[in-house]
Amino acid sequence: MTFFISLFILLMQFVWKYVDDLVGKGLEWLIILKLLGLVAITMISLALPLAVLLSSLMTFGNLGEYMELTAMKSSGISLQRGMRSVLVFSLILSVSAFYFSNNLLPRANLKMKTLLQDISNKRPELNIKAGIFNSDIQNYVIRIGKKSSDGKLLEDIMIYDHSNHNGNDRVIIAEQGFMGMSSDKQYLELKLINGHTYTEAEKKGKQSGTFPFLRENFKEDLIRFDLSIFDLTKTDESVYKRNYQMLNLSQLELSVDTLRRALRKEKSYLPTVLLHGPFFDSTRTYSTELFASTKQKTAKDSIILKEEARKDSVVDSISGKLFRRASFTRLISEGKKDSINFINKQEVPIQLGTKIQTINDRVPLKSKTEVLLNFNKSEQKRIVETALNNLRANKSTLDYSSQNFEQDQERINRHDIEWHRKFTLSFACIILFLIGAPLGAIVRKGGLGMPVIFSLVFFILYHMISITGEKLAREGVLSAFEGMWLSSAILLPVGLFLSYKAATDSALFDKEVYIRFFRKLGRSKTA
Secondary structure (H helix, E strand, O other), rough: OHHHHHHHOOOOOHHOOOHHHOOOOOHHHHHHHHHHHHHHHHHHHHHHHHHHHHHHHHHHHHHHHOOOOHHHHHHOOOHHHHHHHHHHHHHHHHHHHHHHHHHHHHHHHHHHHHHHHHHOOOOOOOOOOOOEEEEEOOEEEEEEEEOOOOOOEEEEEEEEEOOOOOOOOEEEEEEEEEEEEEOOOOOEEEEEEEEEEEEEEOOOOOOOOOOOOOEEEEEEEEEEEEEEHHHOOOOHHHOOOOOOHOOOOHEEEEEHHHHHHHHHOOOOHHHHHOOHHHHHHHHHHHHHHHHHOHHHHHHHOOOOOOHHHHHHHEEEOOOOOEEEEHHHHHHHHHOOOHHEEEOOOOOOOOOOOOOOEOOOOOOOOOOOOOHHHHHOOHHHHHHHHHHHHHHHHHHHHHHHHHHHHHHHHHHHHHHHHHHHHHHHHHHHHHHHHHHHHHHHHHHOOOOOOOHHHHHHHHHHHHHHEEEEEEEHOOOOOOHHHHOOHHHHHHHHHHHHHHHHHHHHHEEEEEHHHHHHHHHHHHHHHHH
């Protein structure tokens, strides 16, 4: 009974969630019942833990309320022994739930997903209302002024015909119209009376602002709409067959391994893309061309540098360093001629890039070993712009790759989460039994009153912790194992604690015990 109550509650949650997709579709009752049946099957793995919690709490609550637990204990039967048979049943139920989640649930999810997609894609039943533009019929937009009670007589009709896919190039206006089915029930017929048609003609010439159109008057006109567009089309199941919710354990493991290999391959390929991308190749090609075009100019600059340095330099005969003549002349004027030995106008083979220093501060002059100095200003500007474009392209590539890596990792996390879910939902039957049975023995209230309240509290707590852990695992904050087993790790100690309290006849929920405790605590403080 509790299982069907739980299943009904979860089924109603689904109905309220997808009510907009179900209403106004003109669906047959058979299709609706088939959808609800498939949804109910997919909800079994979630309804079982709630049913075990509620039923165990009600059962042992009734036993405690009618003093049957007391009679058992007086006969030498402990609470653990009294729970043994029900615990074995919960274990069998847990194993069965795992088998269902691994073998039957993926098929039910696939059938439910495809049928729900078919219903969502099905066009709504023809429902033309007065004063509202209706686009339910493909390639037509219809507006009417009035409509009879039976829906057959229409007045003040305006139709935009988009069948040519050229926008609003054809407009039909009629005073009245009659709507009904054809004799073979294959078409919806709209018979128009006393109207005219505006059709935009092809624009000739290049005159702006001129849009000629053709006007045709008619007393009667008939438009037929194919009713096949309103049929329920069947989606190919292979579209969703590789979704993680449609896979069993072995298929999930294979899919995760494939996704991880693909992610590692993409990450290893990223440096190659950054270093050998199109912008890098264009920069390298352009730099090569510039160096080739300035090769002769660089050689000429080297000869000029040698000649100028030779004419305006002196060489220290001791250190062998090359100094500018201006610095040397200043030293002579300061009376420091004897401090150095020099060779005036010595032929010195100066290579490109030789640093010409001053005696005073020995600061090197700018040399053309800096790459940009080998080019003129326009070429330097172009090189810098090309480098910036390269950096921007690499940044965009990194941002795009980072998003792809995050999406791929999230897809892997979802597969891992689904793998662990098949175990956690089954293990939840045991955990919630360990909570429900001792809790019922402690509360000693049966029926659907107090047990339902406690069951909802613990089930909501379990569900909230599960959702939080799943979200953290999906975002990569926790591993899939940690996130999916978080609720079990928190509630299992609670169940063991309640089992211990129930076995020792602890008055855990007796308010008189807490009142006496706080009174005693207050007296001790006063003393």
